[in-house]
Amino acid sequence: MTGTPNTPNQYAPRFDPSLGDLVAIMWQRRGVTLLAFVVILLSGLIAVGQWQPEYRSVAEVGLTRPVEVPQPGAIQAQPSRTGQVTAQEIETLIAEMKSQDVLSAALAVLRGDDVWNAGQSPSKTSETTMIDTLRAGLEANRIGNAAVLEVSYHSISPDLGQTVLQTIIESHVWWREGRQKQYLRHRAQEVEAQYRTAQAELAKREETLTSWQRDAGVLDEQESKMMLARIYALDEQAEEIGHELIAARVARDHGADLQKLSDLLAMPDVAGNPIVSQLAARFDELRSEYVTLDQRYGPKHPVMQSKSRELDDLRSELFTAARSAADRVVQQLDLKVAGASGKLKLVTQQRDQWQGRMTDRHDRMQGQAALLRAVEMARADVLELGQKSQSLQRDLAAFRGDVEILRPATAATTAEFPSKRDLVLMVVFIAMFGSVIAALLRHYFDQTIDDGFDAETTLGIHLFARIPDMEGPDGGHEAIGHLAVLMRILHQEKATPAEHAKTAQLIAMGSAVTGEGKSHIARSLADVLGGFGARVLLINADLHDPGPLETVGDGGRDLTAVLSGDCMLEDAIISGQDGRYDQLGAAFAVPGNMASRLIETRFPDVIANLRQTYDHIIIDTPPILSVADAIVAFRQADVGLFAVRCGYSKRRDIADAINQLRAVGVRPNGVVMNGVRPRAAYGAVPSSIAPAERMS
Known part of the structure; x- marks a missing residue:
């Protein structure tokens, strides 16, 4: 037989059962449903039987004042106390409570009281495991915006949880107080050592100042003024001598270089010479006569020629006398220059000596001032360190920790959710749900046909x-x-x-x-x-x-x-x-x-x-x-x-x-x-009266 082929599953409906279909599927797959329900229920009940309920013990810890505690050995300034607690300090407090040191101390106390006993000799691995167990059961949270922590511990026994929690918070308070005391004690020792060092330094500087004053003597303030006035006077005298020396040198050089008669007669010392003055007067008279005769006779007249020769001779004599007088003046100026130079040198040496004495005295005064300042600074350091040492001693004597136990640990009266009853109910519901899912999956993934196969x-x-x-x-x-x-x-x-x-x-x-x-x-x-x-x-x-x-x-x-x-x-x-x-x-x-x-x-x-x-x-x-x-x-x-x-x-x-x-x-x-599934036959009769050959 032939025909037009159709693709199988072309009209296969999607799997979308209704509530009635779901009931039918559950009844059809009742074996799988019952098996899944029993298996899940038994597995859940076995797991619930191994379940141990947890009890939550609660305590409250308060931070009374915010004190920043640095690491031991780090010397810093005293931390400021503003009266407010920051979130960072709260988080640090929680981390300290769960730290290795605090939990180790708490574990040691619990072992000593025979509360936490592993049943064998403790080793490093077992101690680490116990500490991890303590850390896992410990919780700490801030209450609102206050400086109060609610600390809780989960345990299988309410009494054990209370004891462990109280031991942990007491160990934390003791550990934090010990750490703060150790910090203060360490600072007090450091400040005390610095105070003794400052005292030794002050004594050394005072001894140095005394020795210097003994060697340098007593310095008078009036002496400085007198020395300064003397230096100023020598400076003024040296300036005057310098001016005279310069004038004498100029006059000497000028007189030595003159070659004209008029220039020589212009010199006061040459003109004032008696011989030169007489010759100059005669020369003036002779020149006046020559001028008068020149107007009368002329230059060619014998009288004029005789007067001209006489005038030339007198001029030559006058020049010779003026030159001799100028040479004598130059010699006098040389002597004056030499004397002024010597005098200037002497005054300059005196001034330099006084300036040296003044500089030495100034250096000594500066050294004395420096030593005095060093002594004052050392004395101030000694005073400050002494006050700081006394303050630290008072703080150490009146020390009070910044963490207090506001409410001790209390034992839990009821177990935390879920309890065994809650777990049993959950297991029952999970078994019911799992059986339904198993039936649906079995029905969905089952490739065999059923009575509904179309x-x-x-x-x-x-x-x-x-x-x-x-x-x-x-x-x-x-x-x-x-x-x-x-x-x-x-x-x-x-x-x-x-x-x-x-x-x-x-x-x-x-x-x-x-x-x-x-x-x-x-x-x-x-x-x-x-x-x-x-x-x-x-x-x-x-x-x-x-x-x-x-x-x-x-x-x-x-x-x-x-x-x-x-x-x-x-x-x-x-x-x-x-x-x-x-x-x-x-x-x-x-x-x-x-x-x-x-x-x-x-x-x-x-x-x-x-x-x-x-x-x-x-x-x-x-x-x-x-x-x-x-x-x-x-x-x-x-x-x-x-x-x-x-x-x-x-x-x-x-x-x-x-x-x-x-x-x-x-x-x-x-x-x-x-x-x-068989259906009731139409017109069926009891088998006792049915004919043997019914189908024939």
């Missing part, structure tokens, strides 16, 4: 029969009878009655895999058709796994011998159950390639020979997904029946088998569902 929608093939379990009380005979009637109707719908009377109806019964009840349906169908009075032949075309030996002929007369040509067809056919139908099958299994070749080449001829003898020929084919022999039978058949089994056949196998048939142009006529 062959028309899923495969595009009509559903011919729904056969109940063959082992049930009815045995599926009513459904088989319905299928047999349907086969007879299909056979009667041929073109002409003459053709349908001469040609047998060839029915191919196939399935995707083994175990789907195909052979049982074929035998039951053959039995029912034979009961209708028809001539029926049941052929077991599975040469690979032929079945029991009693279903075939003896002496090598079987379907394999017929296909091989070793036996006549009539000799291999045997009578079936109660003689209602005949059977033809193989006695032994045939190798795969040989069996497929025999079915492909000889089986159509055998069917052609049998069509004229029987009314219905039912071919029980091998599984379609195992070998290709079933395809040959389906191509020859008038009606192709595809058997599926509820709760066993898988949708994927069914789709693959239908696709293989459709790949060669074969389309099964109908689907026969096997193993469905």
Whole structure:
């Protein structure tokens, strides 16, 4: 049979169950549901049995004043106290409470009181584990915006939790106070050492000042003024002598360089010389006479020539006298210059001596001032360190820690959530929810078909029969009878009655895999058709796994011998159950390639020979997904029946088998569902009064 192939699962509905469907699924999968519920419930109850409830002990710790405590050994200034607590200080306090030192001290106290005993000699690893256990159970949180911490500890015993928590907070307060005292004590020791060092330095500087004053003597302030006045006077005198020396040198140099008579007479000392003054007077008188005579006689007159010679002689004499006087003046100036130079040198030396004495005195005064300042600074350091040392001693004597226990640890009266009762309820709900999920997953991922399998929608093939379990009380005979009637109707719908009377109806019964009840349906169908009075032949075309030996002929007369040509067809056919139908099958299994070749080449001829003898020929084919022999039978058949089994056949196998048939142009006529839920038979009578041959 051929037809237009349809894709399997083309119209498969999505998985979207309603509440009613959910109840049906739960009832259908009640085994999985009950198993999942029991397993989850038992596992949860076992886990709950091992559960130990926790008790939370609570205490309150307050930070009375914010004091920053640096690391021991670090000397810093005294921390400021503003009266406010910052979040950083609170976080630091929480971290200190969970620190290794505090928890180690608390563990030592608990061991000493035999509260926390590991039951063996403590080692490094076990102590670390215990400290981690203490840290894991300890919690600390700030209460609002106040400087108060709520400290809690979780334990399996309320008394143990109270003791451990009280020990931890007391160890923290003791550790913090000890750390702060150690810091103050260390600072006091450092300040005391600095104070003694400052005292020694002050004594050394005072001794240096005394020794210097003893060596330098007493310095008078009036002495400095007198020395400065003397230096100023010598400077003034040296300046005057310098001016005189410069004037004498200029006059000397000028007088030595003069060569004219007028220039020589211009010098006061030369002009004031008696000889020079007399000669100058005579020269003036003679020159006046010469001028007068020149006006009277002229230059050529003998008198004028005599006066001219006399005037020249007198000028020469005057020049000689003036030059001699100038030389004497120059000599005097040389002496004056030498004297002024010596005097200037002497004054300069005196001034330098006084300046040296003044500088030395100034240096001594500066040294004295420096020593005095050093002494004052050392004295101030000694005073400051003494006050600081006294202040630290007072703080150490009146020390009070900045952390106080505001509320001691209290024992918990009830266990923390969840308790065992809460856990049991949770386990019950989880088991219920898990069983529902397991049922839904089992239903969703289950590939086997069920009673709700819609062959028309899923495969595009009509559903011919729904056969109940063959082992049930009815045995599926009513459904088989319905299928047999349907086969007879299909056979009667041929073109002409003459053709349908001469040609047998060839029915191919196939399935995707083994175990789907195909052979049982074929035998039951053959039995029912034979009961209708028809001539029926049941052929077991599975040469690979032929079945029991009693279903075939003896002496090598079987379907394999017929296909091989070793036996006549009539000799291999045997009578079936109660003689209602005949059977033809193989006695032994045939190798795969040989069996497929025999079915492909000889089986159509055998069917052609049998069509004229029987009314219905039912071919029980091998599984379609195992070998290709079933395809040959389906191509020859008038009606192709595809058997599926509820709760066993898988949708994927069914789709693959239908696709293989459709790949060669074969389309099964109908689907026969096997193993469905039985329904009440119409017109059923009690078995005690039912006729023995009901189906005949």
